[in-house]
Amino acid sequence: MTTGADLENGVVFVNRLDAFRHFAEFSGPTQSQLHIRPLHEYVTSRLVLEGGFRPSELSPRPPLRTEKTGNLRRVIFAPQERTRTEATILGGLKTKKVDIVVSKDGIGPVLAISCKGMTGAVRNLTNRLEETIGECTNVHLSYPTLVFGYLFLMRANREGEDTLLTDAVLDSQGRPLEGIVRFHQALSGMIGRLSARNDASRYEAIAMTLVEVSPARAGEINEDYPPRGSAIHFDQFVDTIYRRYDERYVVSAPLLARRTRRLEWSGDSPAFDAEPLQRLDYRPRVAA
Template sequence: MLSYEPDCAEGGEATILGGLKTKNVDVVVTKEGLGPVMAVSCKGSIGAFRNLTNRMEEAVGDCTNLHITYPALVAGYLFVMRAHRQDAFDAAALAEPADAGSEKRAIGQNDIAIQLDGAPVESVVRFHNAVRELTGRRGIRNDVSRYEAAALALVDTTSAAGQVLSTFPTEDSPLRIERFFETLYQRYDERYVYSAPDLKRITRRREWSPASPIFDRELGQPVLDYAARISADVATNDED
């Protein structure tokens, strides 16, 4: 069972021994006796989308480096960028000239992600297409340069600030953020649970107890924005 212990949380990245060098990764799941079984790299860009080519090179190298040492590792790549809109940029430029003495970073034309017609700019589309070719790794003997799952999220900066755009990537894209964790969990279960039933006691995914205080609204716990994995039996036996 999972338990809610916020005081046990720590910040920082985890260091994984790669085939070429050690790598600090944002989110790492480690299992006793197996080592790292899942790793998620989180990247982002606030603008200057002409530099996305450099990010692609980093993504390929990081994934290859980790899979050389841990072929069964389930690797994820999550990239978030600000969806600066052309119309908002034009309106701001007309309403208030840039203040040369301001410490706030000015948004330039190269930072625009969404055109006037609502479509993404060409550099963002190219980046999406490149990342799409880096995802979809299914088996441990597949291309080590591919991620098991990847996602691209454009975050609105205008009226719905903080919300992920629903129009891009498109519904049929494998990079939709809604599919990201689902795919990671599926690859994990295939490799570490279904293919290794003798290790089930160690590798199976943990569940929340329905009696956990995390679900007690009277304690002031935050409302979850996802569906929690709740156990059907409070007294689940690890030997089943």
């Protein structure tokens, strides 16, 4: 079991399995947000390495920095550069701290991802839906062009496995309980925002993920639910975020493209030789 001490001891979370395993095994109070912070670091690192955003554009900042020599841009593993500070956005209804924000100089927030995790108390899912809709609407009212993603993790607790009945999301056969199916259906109806003129209460992308908790599989994604064909399966989440961003800030805004186009990194970037980056679950955005 983890308690959050690893976050204070220099451990970095740049790959999915480590971040998800921390969430699955965390035993401290969830109010501290320590159960979900490694997910923030994984996502921000991925937005740089795979997404081509500058580390300095991200809040919180991942353990990376960049340097430019001629036409080559290199990314460097730099744990001392990481921060834990979330960005505060002036929403249409109230100011709001958002878990992950990408901001461009002279433009403002262009991309945001809300990362949430539920370790139990499945009965509170209705409240989660209300919060989810409210957060999206609030941010889009002030920043209608912002690409907003919602990443939601749940522990794949099964009935009868030393799990409180109120914490179970799967039955003893591994099938999703009715409340989880309804939650999946509700989230599936909240995606599909293709342009700034669409419904402010819809997200550009959502991922709902059940994380295995058994010692042998802790941190792995449950393979059965949501099914691969689900519109909110994790495998589709990041690609959808990138696609919406490129459509909105590069293709549809050619005059801004010099500032908004996603970067490519040199293949000899020192970061790619750093030990923590040897087990990435995605391919860095490397220049041809």
